[in-house]
Amino acid sequence: MTDYEVIIGLETHIQLNTVTKIFCSCKADSWFDPPNTNICPVCTGLPGVLPVLNKSAVEKGALLAAAMHAQLRPLSFFDRKNYFYPDLPKGYQISQYDQSLAFGGYLDLPMPASAGRPAYVRHVGIIKLHLEEDAGKTKNVGGERWTDFNRCGVPLVEMVTGPDLRSADEAAQYLIRLRQLLRWIGVSEADMERGQLRCDANVSIRPVGATYLNPKTEIKNVNSIESVRDAILKEVERQIREVEAGHKIEAWTLEWDEDKQVLRKMRSKETEADYRYFREPDLLPIRLTEEWKAEILSALPELPLERRQRFMDAYELPEYDAEILTSERRLSDYFEQAVLAYRGDPKRVSNWLMNEILRMLNERGLTADALRLTPTYLADILRLVDSGQINTSTGKSLVEKVEATGKSPQQIVAEEGLAKVSDDAAIRAVCQEVLSESPKEVEAYRAGKQTLMGWFVGQVMKKMRGKADPTLARQILEELLS
Amino acid sequence: MELCDTPAYELAVLLRQKRTTATEILNSCLARIEAVDGRPGTLEPQPATLPEDAGKVHAFITLMKTHAMQQAQAVDEKLAAGEDPGPLAGIPVTIKDIFCVRGAPATAASRILANFVAPYTATPVTRLEQAGAVVLGKVNLDEFTYGSSNESSAFQPSTRNPWNPERVPGGSSGGSTASVAAGEAPLSLGTDTAGSIRQPAAFCGVVGLKPTYGRVSRYGLIAFASSLDCPGPVARNVTDAALMLQAIAGPDPQDATAANVPVPDYLAVLDEGVRGLRIGLSPDYFRITYPNPETGEMEEQPVPEEMTAAVRRAAKLLAEMGAEIVEDVPMPNTRYGIPAYFVISRVEAASNLHRYDGVKYGYRTPDAQNDLRLMYRRSRGQGFGPQPKLRILMGMYVSAAQYSAQYYNRALKVRSLIRRDFDQVFDRSGRYRLDALLTPTTPTTAFPMAAVYGNSVMMQYADQLTVPANHAGVPGLSFPGGLAADGMPIGLQLLGPDFSEATLLRIARSYELATESDAWRKVKPKVLR
Numbered sequence A: 001m002t003d004y005e006v007i008i009g010l011e012t013h014i015q016l017n018t019v020t021k022i023f024c025s026c027k028a029d030s031w032f033d034p035p036n037t038n039i040c041p042v043c044t045g046l047p048g049v050l051p052v053l054n055k056s057a058v059e060k061g062a063l064l065a066a067a068m069h070a071q072l073r074p075l076s077f078f079d080r081k082n083y084f085y086p087d088l089p090k091g092y093q094i095s096q097y098d099q100s101l102a103f104g105g106y107l108d109l110p111m112p113a114s115a116g117r118p119a120y121v122r123h124v125g126i127i128k129l130h131l132e133e134d135a136g137k138t139k140n141v142g143g144e145r146w147t148d149f150n151r152c153g154v155p156l157v158e159m160v161t162g163p164d165l166r167s168a169d170e171a172a173q174y175l176i177r178l179r180q181l182l183r184w185i186g187v188s189e190a191d192m193e194r195g196q197l198r199c200d201a202n203v204s205i206r207p208v209g210a211t212y213l214n215p216k217t218e219i220k221n222v223n224s225i226e227s228v229r230d231a232i233l234k235e236v237e238r239q240i241r242e243v244e245a246g247h248k249i250e251a252w253t254l255e256w257d258e259d260k261q262v263l264r265k266m267r268s269k270e271t272e273a274d275y276r277y278f279r280e281p282d283l284l285p286i287r288l289t290e291e292w293k294a295e296i297l298s299a300l301p302e303l304p305l306e307r308r309q310r311f312m313d314a315y316e317l318p319e320y321d322a323e324i325l326t327s328e329r330r331l332s333d334y335f336e337q338a339v340l341a342y343r344g345d346p347k348r349v350s351n352w353l354m355n356e357i358l359r360m361l362n363e364r365g366l367t368a369d370a371l372r373l374t375p376t377y378l379a380d381i382l383r384l385v386d387s388g389q390i391n392t393s394t395g396k397s398l399v400e401k402v403e404a405t406g407k408s409p410q411q412i413v414a415e416e417g418l419a420k421v422s423d424d425a426a427i428r429a430v431c432q433e434v435l436s437e438s439p440k441e442v443e444a445y446r447a448g449k450q451t452l453m454g455w456f457v458g459q460v461m462k463k464m465r466g467k468a469d470p471t472l473a474r475q476i477l478e479e480l481l482s
Numbered sequence B: 001m002e003l004c005d006t007p008a009y010e011l012a013v014l015l016r017q018k019r020t021t022a023t024e025i026l027n028s029c030l031a032r033i034e035a036v037d038g039r040p041g042t043l044e045p046q047p048a049t050l051p052e053d054a055g056k057v058h059a060f061i062t063l064m065k066t067h068a069m070q071q072a073q074a075v076d077e078k079l080a081a082g083e084d085p086g087p088l089a090g091i092p093v094t095i096k097d098i099f100c101v102r103g104a105p106a107t108a109a110s111r112i113l114a115n116f117v118a119p120y121t122a123t124p125v126t127r128l129e130q131a132g133a134v135v136l137g138k139v140n141l142d143e144f145t146y147g148s149s150n151e152s153s154a155f156q157p158s159t160r161n162p163w164n165p166e167r168v169p170g171g172s173s174g175g176s177t178a179s180v181a182a183g184e185a186p187l188s189l190g191t192d193t194a195g196s197i198r199q200p201a202a203f204c205g206v207v208g209l210k211p212t213y214g215r216v217s218r219y220g221l222i223a224f225a226s227s228l229d230c231p232g233p234v235a236r237n238v239t240d241a242a243l244m245l246q247a248i249a250g251p252d253p254q255d256a257t258a259a260n261v262p263v264p265d266y267l268a269v270l271d272e273g274v275r276g277l278r279i280g281l282s283p284d285y286f287r288i289t290y291p292n293p294e295t296g297e298m299e300e301q302p303v304p305e306e307m308t309a310a311v312r313r314a315a316k317l318l319a320e321m322g323a324e325i326v327e328d329v330p331m332p333n334t335r336y337g338i339p340a341y342f343v344i345s346r347v348e349a350a351s352n353l354h355r356y357d358g359v360k361y362g363y364r365t366p367d368a369q370n371d372l373r374l375m376y377r378r379s380r381g382q383g384f385g386p387q388p389k390l391r392i393l394m395g396m397y398v399s400a401a402q403y404s405a406q407y408y409n410r411a412l413k414v415r416s417l418i419r420r421d422f423d424q425v426f427d428r429s430g431r432y433r434l435d436a437l438l439t440p441t442t443p444t445t446a447f448p449m450a451a452v453y454g455n456s457v458m459m460q461y462a463d464q465l466t467v468p469a470n471h472a473g474v475p476g477l478s479f480p481g482g483l484a485a486d487g488m489p490i491g492l493q494l495l496g497p498d499f500s501e502a503t504l505l506r507i508a509r510s511y512e513l514a515t516e517s518d519a520w521r522k523v524k525p526k527v528l529r
Ligand SMILES: [Zn+2]
Pocket: A021, A024, A025, A026, A038, A039, A040, A041, A042, A043, A044, A153
């Protein structure tokens, strides 16, 4: 049996999170709004209206292009893509064709180690990146076709990868990394279920070692990363089955049925449609001056994969920690601020973040920047533990208390008397009490059952409600029992 | 003189001196409409023709009488209260039915938009209203502005030439120029894509200005060819045209292509004369070049002698007033204006017509309920007249992937060559250093009804002297230059560099003064005799 290589290219549509639409002043996001409530003469294509470009869409598009390492064009143009559809009120979509906002670009996709394969990096090239307006939505309701124009004119970036992905897992990883990046640089909410990140997958197979490309099928209507993976796996299976049976793969367009987990044929792809592109005469070209470009790029942060690497190099964090801490920009900022304030071992900050802080964020549905427990307070707590002023479990409870009250850790320790008792005499008294109350255990210990020491310490701690310095308690107990 | 025949700038003075009221002016115009306009254009007039149609102008599609009366009253109240009602206060104005006016039908003279009522108002109309003008109604045009005679309107009877109702008023702003020539309103708002203001202005003996592309906002203008369309004033004299341009010009946040260039005071410089101005005459504007329909070979015909003579006489008068006349100015790419226009305008028009699909507004076929594609085809097939269909066919053809390099991209190159012709002769440090070119507006006077309709190539060649300004984006002004032997008006055209409207108006105003006492100036259009 032949071994096959899977060839995948992804075509994504990214909804930019501008306040208003790309060519009018209607509200851009209508997820929570009833149909046809965020519309105006411009986005519904009434006779005589003209588009006016929303600068913010250009800025967000340019930021994304830069984050994808694409080249920004100093001069780019809008073009009309002409076709008929009821959800397209002008009968053409304003898009960009041959001179789009940016060209080139790539994402170096880290693939984690998996069964039988070490970790590796997949270089994914970007072959198309342009701005365009979204169309509306139609649905069939009891024999009628209903149209919702709310989405008309919502700004999109269309971004297409080369046929560079080699498995369903890589495709899923690409989308995970893209979603992370979009949120990280703040250009899109990138929620696939809300259509803010949409993906069509082009899939073909070829014998391992071949360099040609076979006809591909296009999978549409997949609205989660899991579905993209499942749909590709199903399609690869089908293609292998067909080829093994001696059939040819035809260039179909397939639709993913989420409920039934099956692919359905939408249409055969005959010849490419002719959209009769020509320059949009109602809009001026986009002139991205050096000044404007510099202003836009000044908002470009360190990218998640770069930061992940830096956390591993500079803070000597394990890859696992670095991955989690850079999953989201505000969390990674929090981590770094805490490390800076703490000045101790970054791994210790990481441990606390990944255990205590992440749990709190998840439970409360918060982002790191919204915490009352600031990075400085977290560093304070760590230092209190390190210096022996409080023990670890007190430290952990402090995390909750600071978040609940907004008070500084020091203040809470003082007010609640949480500091460890390091007074030799006070601990000695409790130790004697414990020993006199436990004659059997004392006898057993003296007979050689040394492991009981932990139990004695525990009893002391219990009596002192955790405030005793356990090291000191052990010393005193050993002295009294010897 | 009746109020309706009085120039707008004089009406403004009379009104401020309380020697008349906006309502009186309006009533005078309404009386004139009643007397000369006949029945308004409708989709299927019953009966199709009436004997009394013959001598009427038929400028209107929608007369907005109540609306106009309210506006006139509001002006009178402001005047009574001592408030400033604006520079165009109480001046009735007709609007080419290609602009949206909130609450009024915007038909584009097409069946496909016959039932469309605009929910918003076009920027130039808003500006006219803000200046106090009284919007009198919507006037006829060629369907979607596609034509040079008004006859292609789906709303019949189409507009006739007030100078001779057997003749066309020109087009596509024929309703605008006829309404102004017949004294139905002192001003009208038209559009010019290849000469659609200037050609009918010449045919009807009025002043028509195509401003620089971007000088007047296109917001609310139902698009024909977006990169060529220019809204502009139609008036009976140069001063009125300047007054109206002053009101409608300027940047507009709703039109990205509206120029961010300050608007000068057009009236202030109007009477500064022509001394020292360099005005060019080009042999390329004294001939028409067209392909022989049988052989395809390019052929040339001189513009008729009486048109040339009118231009030469104007040049002589301007020279006497101190202008410097520069002869033999080469404009070699003028001849390619029409073929390039055929391609560019049709590509844009076909795309602009896509939105009329029967889905959202406008005409929807009654006989395709359950098939989307069929509904598209029938709605458009039944809704569009022959002119839009021709433009869709040609536009789709020349923009198809396999042909666009051969036609569309080539036409764009020709367009930049035409622009270069103008750049060279207007270049301040070039050989010609012109302030303006003086040309005939049209090769002929208004043609008889039905003479050219049906042969759309020949009708389009009537635009050969006007279309270069649209390609280049430069302003063009047509103004009356006498009467031809057939008794019809002759139009003279001035073309200038970008944003030189003030200069063009100044030159035309000087000519107006020099010919003030000419006998032809006393002749009235036939419908008013
Ligand atoms: Zn809108």
